[in-house]
Amino acid sequence: MKKEEQLSLEYKFEFVGADYNSYVFETSSKIIYEIQFKPTPYLFDSSKEYAKFSFEFIIAVLHNPIQGRPPLDGNTSRTIAKIFEDFYQKFNNTVTIYICESSDNRQMVRxxxxxxxxxxxxxxxxxxxxxxxxxxxxxxIPSSLIIKKDNPFRTQIFDEFVKISDSFDK
Known part of the structure; x- marks a missing residue:
């Protein structure tokens, strides 16, 4: 399948905004997801220019009528990718932290x-x-830091993220 055809298979999503820059979408299984970009300006030194562009990326299930784990659905991943791209277009110098939910001990799977x-x-x-x-x-608990390749602060952001990471394991 061509890339253009693949990307046309995502679900329709809506930017709701609010405090956590939320997006919502519903799957063919009637599962409703909320994708959040929660501001985390406290993560980095507040004097740094990029601190105001830092967000935690959160994937939450708002409604699951099937009561079990959501089934594998390629359209869900494509939709999340499009939402991610949309948010970075709104806020070009975005710094995103993804921390895998660990309450059910499935953080490595995530x-x-x-x-x-x-x-x-x-x-x-x-x-x-x-x-x-x-x-x-x-x-x-695995986590990831994601930035656009052309972020003008990428070296400083990566250096600071490594320092933060190292400080947790002492």
């Missing part, structure tokens, strides 16, 4: 899935750096 999505859809426009934080109970 990390693998996110990496597959990223490799399939990043279109050579984005750079990603991965790390694993260890929480106070010793649980390993």
């Amino acid at each position: 990390h693998r899935k996110f990496n597959i999505w990223f490799e399939e859809f990043h279109e050579n426009m984005f750079l990603k750096i991965d790390t694993v934080f260890t929480d106070t109970q010793g649980k390993r």
Whole structure:
């Protein structure tokens, strides 16, 4: 299938905005997702120009009528990729942090899935750096930092992210 045909298979989504820059969409299984870009200006030193462009990327299921894990659905991943792209067009110097949800101990599965999505859809426009934080109970939590390749602060952002990551494992 050609790339143009693949991208036409995403679900329609709506930018809701509000505090967390939310998007919503519904799948063919009637599952409703909310994609958030929660502002995290506190993540980096507030004196840094890029601090105001930092967001945590959150994928949340708002409604799941099938009561189990959502089925694999390629249209969902394509839709999330288009939402990601749309947000970066709205805020060009965006710095996104994706922290894998760990409450059900499936954080490594989420990390693998996110990496597959990223490799399939990043279109050579984005750079990603991965790390694993260890929480106070010793649980390993993968996370990723994503920026556009042309972000003028990329070296400083990556350096600071590595410092933040290192500080968690001391």
